[in-house]
Amino acid sequence: VASAPAPSSFGIEAMAVYIPVNRVAQPDLEKMHSCEGKYTRGLGQRAIAVPAANEDSVSMAFTALSRLMVAAGEPTDIGFLAVATESMVDRSKSIKSELVDRLGLTDTEGTDVYHACYGSTAAILWALDWLASGRGHGKRAIVVCTDIAEWGPEYCVLNGAASVALLLGPNPVVQLDASTSATISYNGHDFCKPLEQPYPVFDGPDSVESLTNVLRKCLARVPWGNSDFSYLVPHCTTAMMCRRASDTAADFFGVPAKDRASYFAAKVDPCTHWVRDIGSMFTAAMWVNLACLLSQGQAVNTNIALFSYGSGTMGTLWRARVVRALPAGSALIVAPEGVDTPSVSPSQCSALVRWQSAEEWLQLQRSTKMLAPSTAFALIGEEQVGRRKYALAEDADAGGGAA
Amino acid sequence: VASAPAPSSFGIEAMAVYIPVNRVAQPDLEKMHSCEGKYTRGLGQRAIAVPAANEDSVSMAFTALSRLMVAAGEPTDIGFLAVATESMVDRSKSIKSELVDRLGLTDTEGTDVYHACYGSTAAILWALDWLASGRGHGKRAIVVCTDIAEWGPEYCVLNGAASVALLLGPNPVVQLDASTSATISYNGHDFCKPLEQPYPVFDGPDSVESLTNVLRKCLARVPWGNSDFSYLVPHCTTAMMCRRASDTAADFFGVPAKDRASYFAAKVDPCTHWVRDIGSMFTAAMWVNLACLLSQGQAVNTNIALFSYGSGTMGTLWRARVVRALPAGSALIVAPEGVDTPSVSPSQCSALVRWQSAEEWLQLQRSTKMLAPSTAFALIGEEQVGRRKYALAEDADAGGGAA
Numbered sequence: 001v002a003s004a005p006a007p008s009s010f011g012i013e014a015m016a017v018y019i020p021v022n023r024v025a026q027p028d029l030e031k032m033h034s035c036e037g038k039y040t041r042g043l044g045q046r047a048i049a050v051p052a053a054n055e056d057s058v059s060m061a062f063t064a065l066s067r068l069m070v071a072a073g074e075p076t077d078i079g080f081l082a083v084a085t086e087s088m089v090d091r092s093k094s095i096k097s098e099l100v101d102r103l104g105l106t107d108t109e110g111t112d113v114y115h116a117c118y119g120s121t122a123a124i125l126w127a128l129d130w131l132a133s134g135r136g137h138g139k140r141a142i143v144v145c146t147d148i149a150e151w152g153p154e155y156c157v158l159n160g161a162a163s164v165a166l167l168l169g170p171n172p173v174v175q176l177d178a179s180t181s182a183t184i185s186y187n188g189h190d191f192c193k194p195l196e197q198p199y200p201v202f203d204g205p206d207s208v209e210s211l212t213n214v215l216r217k218c219l220a221r222v223p224w225g226n227s228d229f230s231y232l233v234p235h236c237t238t239a240m241m242c243r244r245a246s247d248t249a250a251d252f253f254g255v256p257a258k259d260r261a262s263y264f265a266a267k268v269d270p271c272t273h274w275v276r277d278i279g280s281m282f283t284a285a286m287w288v289n290l291a292c293l294l295s296q297g298q299a300v301n302t303n304i305a306l307f308s309y310g311s312g313t314m315g316t317l318w319r320a321r322v323v324r325a326l327p328a329g330s331a332l333i334v335a336p337e338g339v340d341t342p343s344v345s346p347s348q349c350s351a352l353v354r355w356q357s358a359e360e361w362l363q364l365q366r367s368t369k370m371l372a373p374s375t376a377f378a379l380i381g382e383e384q385v386g387r388r389k390y391a392l393a394e395d396a397d398a399g400g401g402a403a
Numbered sequence: 404v405a406s407a408p409a410p411s412s413f414g415i416e417a418m419a420v421y422i423p424v425n426r427v428a429q430p431d432l433e434k435m436h437s438c439e440g441k442y443t444r445g446l447g448q449r450a451i452a453v454p455a456a457n458e459d460s461v462s463m464a465f466t467a468l469s470r471l472m473v474a475a476g477e478p479t480d481i482g483f484l485a486v487a488t489e490s491m492v493d494r495s496k497s498i499k500s501e502l503v504d505r506l507g508l509t510d511t512e513g514t515d516v517y518h519a520c521y522g523s524t525a526a527i528l529w530a531l532d533w534l535a536s537g538r539g540h541g542k543r544a545i546v547v548c549t550d551i552a553e554w555g556p557e558y559c560v561l562n563g564a565a566s567v568a569l570l571l572g573p574n575p576v577v578q579l580d581a582s583t584s585a586t587i588s589y590n591g592h593d594f595c596k597p598l599e600q601p602y603p604v605f606d607g608p609d610s611v612e613s614l615t616n617v618l619r620k621c622l623a624r625v626p627w628g629n630s631d632f633s634y635l636v637p638h639c640t641t642a643m644m645c646r647r648a649s650d651t652a653a654d655f656f657g658v659p660a661k662d663r664a665s666y667f668a669a670k671v672d673p674c675t676h677w678v679r680d681i682g683s684m685f686t687a688a689m690w691v692n693l694a695c696l697l698s699q700g701q702a703v704n705t706n707i708a709l710f711s712y713g714s715g716t717m718g719t720l721w722r723a724r725v726v727r728a729l730p731a732g733s734a735l736i737v738a739p740e741g742v743d744t745p746s747v748s749p750s751q752c753s754a755l756v757r758w759q760s761a762e763e764w765l766q767l768q769r770s771t772k773m774l775a776p777s778t779a780f781a782l783i784g785e786e787q788v789g790r791r792k793y794a795l796a797e798d799a800d801a802g803g804g805a806a
Contacts, residue, residue: 088598090595091490091491091517092489092518092519092594092595092714093518093519093594093595094519097518097588097717100588100589106588106589107585107586107588107624108588109525109528109588109719110525111517111518111521113514113515114497115497115500116495118514122514126532128536129529129532129533129535129538130529135582178538179538181538183510183512184509185499186504187500187503191495192493192495192790193493193495193496193789194760194789195491195494195598196759196760200495201788311496312496313500314497314500314514316512355598385597385600385604386592386596386600386604387595
């Protein structure tokens with residue numbers, strides 16, 4: 001067994017974010033729902049991302065993973081691949097197994113992890129423990145988080161979509177320190193997706209209260225305080241949730257009410273610039289928020305508090321440290337595309353009911369102009385029931401796709 | 404960070420197996436299907452286990468976990484709880500979150516893992532890496548594997564059900580050594596459960612061939628050979644699969660064809676005595692087979708080769724060592740109940756379509772005599788959509804259940 005470095009020496013060497021290009025502007029949706037100000041001023045959203053009709057959670061995972069592999073120079077020393085999602089397309093076959101051919105490797109450990117939005121942090125903690133075990137003999141790990149948030153037509157304001165792939169190893173840009181973390185886990189009921197229901201069953205106020213309660217409990221347990229982190233990067237489903245997390249931390253640390261806005265502006269707001277144009281990202285949320293912060297550069301040589309949360313209920317508060325600057329013109333962080341181009345009619349933001357068969361799903365392509373860009377992977381067909389096929393959208397176009 | 408012992412010093416301190424008491428005798432099912440000998444001589448099965456109408460994968464996990472907690476003296480030093488299943492009832496809420504109240508703890512790490520039958524080994528490897536990380540400061544880990552195998556009416560011969568809970572820690576009865584393991588992972592298509600399908604989509608011959616191919620590849624990669632293990636405990640869906648695994652290993656090691664039967668009798672048969680009366684156990688299978696071997700006592704001070712497999716496709720070949728005898732009258736291994744009491748009409752072995760709502764499911768109680776025994780947990784109601792309630796069946800009876 002190779003000697004195991006301290007856990008905090010491992011972390012994020014590279015990451016790639018993928019956000020579908022289609023956007024619904026929230027002022028337009030407010031007009032349609034006759035609730036002006038509710039989604040913009042209330043939830044803090046400018047737009048929400050809508051995946052194309054030929055994308056699913058697996059194709060989005062492919063896109064993020066492929067971009068990461070290109071950005072990282074097609075590494076061959078990957079010993080572990082795990083996937084986090086709550087948008088699964090199969091109750092048995094893992095998304096990891098769909099992705100693994102992209103690595104060109106047949107001996108990776110790791111598989112899919114799920115617990116609502118918390119699955120991503122569970123998978124990354126697992127990857128860090130695997131790295132520290134030395135069983136990979138110096139190989140590195142990849143975790144892919146992918147989700148399409150679909151709350152049903154009535155609540156489509158809470159939709160969104162994102163995937164993010166993280167390369168984890170011993171030479172990190174961002175060290176992840178789980179040695180001084182706090183985790184809360186109990187049987188909560190704020191959000192679930194029973195198999196027989198197409199859309200989530202949820203209690204929004206309970207979710208907000210659960211998230212802030214778990215954060216408060218974690219803050220009370222970690223052996224570090226307000227002065228030990230420059231930024232707080234929370235999980236969220238809307239930008240408003242980031243503000244709630246900020247207020248909870250400010251309150252816990254005794255920050256006067258009048259200084260809460262400046263606390264938010266200094267410690268939390270920098271990580272919220274992307275979510276405002278994306279909406280719910282489920283497992284990808286906190287990691288996309290982190291990428292957003294890193295993309296701005298000011299976090300170099302600072303500590304970051306990471307707060308992961310998943311309904312049902314789990315949360316972890318831990319710390320990261322940005323140990324070096326990203327190279328100029330860095331490919332390490334691939335920014336989301338099209339965040340300033342809300343482009344889709346609000347009537348198109350309703351969910352496509354993602355648990356239909358691939359064949360039914362592809363039929364939607366004929367009735368929509370929302371297709372994945374040529375640089376993204378797409379669902380191109382179903383060879384037989386349960387056997388979905390994916391390829392770069394440009395290849396699909398060239399070959400006639402599955403039409 | 405606590406200094407990390409070598410991985411092989413961790414392992415199974417206790418385990419508890421739960422098998423539903425109802426059995427369908429395979430000779431009876433052969434008569435109904437007009438295929439005498441196919442299920443008994445062909446698949447090696449004497450019976451298959453059928454869960455009660457008021458059991459689901461979560462109640463079965465409760466039963467195994469609760470029995471483990473009782474057998475282990477209600478330990479309070481648990482820092483990690485993970486669950487493996489391919490019989491989920493929710494696409495977001497983890498089964499771990501349903502179980503965690505039974506521990507009386509609110510700070511456990513770990514959550515649900517899935518990749519067909521391989522999820523259990525993935526979860527246990529994760530738990531071992533978590534133990535070795537020292538982040539739990541000496542706390543121990545529990546992994547629960549729970550599955551109801553339902554192949555649809557036509558293939559109900561392949562049904563079965565089992566749950567097993569394992570207490571993992573530094574003072575094991577069975578050391579688990581992943582440091583000399585081999586793992587194979589690729590995009591296979593022998594078995595899946597697309598969300599829109601009630602039953603698995605599968606190719607039986609492909610599964611058998613995939614399992615034996617993965618075993619062969621793993622045997623070629625591990626740095627140990629035939630003389631380094633006394634027993635081979637394979638994953639299986641029927642007893643026949645254990646024989647196929649045995650023949651594959653014998654062939655790989657150059658055992659003459661005439662000696663294959665004695666190779667099986669010596670190295671593999673002892674772990675197959677329970678599966679013959681249970682049938683498919685999915686994630687629980689290899690671990691129940693291991694418990695079956697341990698229950699007989701002869702494996703003390705021997706090495707065991709463990710072969711985990713999951714369709715879709717992943718497999719790991721690793722080693723265990725039984726380092727001490729189980730105490731006389733040991734509670735460490737709680738044998739399955741009723742393995743000699745096939746008791747149910749073959750017409751009742753068809754699946755109940757487990758992904759219906761809890762309410763519909765409970766209605767089945769009124770039309771069946773198959774209820775969970777008073778010592779098992781049962782589904783007793785659904786407070787609201789997606790919020791299933793569980794209790795010991797005897798409590799449910801006392802309180803009138805959910806009727």
